[in-house]
Amino acid sequence: MESLYHQTNKQIQEVQSLMGRLENTDRQSVHLLENDLQVRIDQIFSHLERLEILASKEPPNRRQNAKLRVDQLKYDVQHLQTALRNFQHRRYSRESQDREREELMSRTFTTNDADTSIPIDETLQLNSNLNNAHRGMDDLLGSGSSILTGLRDQRGTLKGTHKKMLDVANMLGLSNTVMRLIEKRATQDKFIMIGGMLLTCVVMFLVVKYLG
Template structure:
């Protein structure tokens, strides 16, 4: 599964900021719905969308955490490290707020169900009310299960992409080393050829010197006679 908003570190960072803004707005709307009445109003679709956005932000943080480490300049690397950490911390804070909302909603559902059971024991007419709450509780549980499955799928996709990226980096490093070795071998061959040529020249100079020496000695012997 591809990570939404893939691209440069700056592009991924801007996408994560937009998602943070949308998630904060969604949480505010969810809380307004929750406190709009005494019993609270739930919106499974909205809470599911918020959960999905938070998972996406966390996935982008994983990708950014990999990318900022490859920034060449230390000052820029430190700056991006702080930016990514801030996004990750805000995503964790939003996730914590959403989890608290789920807990409050679950508590309201349990209290409402208990009240309905008490009323049922009193007048025997609460079966319909209990069925409504049971159906709503099942819908909420289904939304939570779907949200967890989506989050696991995102994290699995990010892990796969990270592995592919690491393998690609290793292949690039191996390719650079191979090119360096080839360049070194090419240079060594050139040096060996120069040495061989020099050795041949020295050998001919030695032979020529020996011949000249023999000729000089032979001439001196004849002259002394």
């Protein structure tokens, strides 16, 4: 076990040394160095699996210490693996940004570019349609307001007419049956007016909800 332990520890130190060269390696060679590091790290993990088996077979008085030494090596190599992946992620991000920047700089923009004129035309048409819809909504709301005002005026007129009819009936001494008929008709007219107001409100609500 001691021989394999020292061999693995030496490999970890070599990987640590190579990791320090990543930042200064040119773009053409960095892929090769990354691959070499990954191969070395995989080999270290393989050795650690063997070391864990050997540590479990150590005598009881040495087993705990052997496991601690293997765990330390495992921690070191896991740290190196994470560092390599972080470097690769940063490199991928930089290369992607460089490509996007080059594509943006190499693109030629013109004022008559069809790709830009079509969305502009569509936007103008959409704005025109929205303005027309808003004007239609304003007209509809104005009409609804006028209808409600008219219904309120009619209600006031009906109440006044009802009162006058009762006064006239009292003066003429009409029968109770005629009086009840007059009151029934007034009640019906009241319900019709309320129903018309509610229907108008529902229509206005639906228009605002689905066309607003």
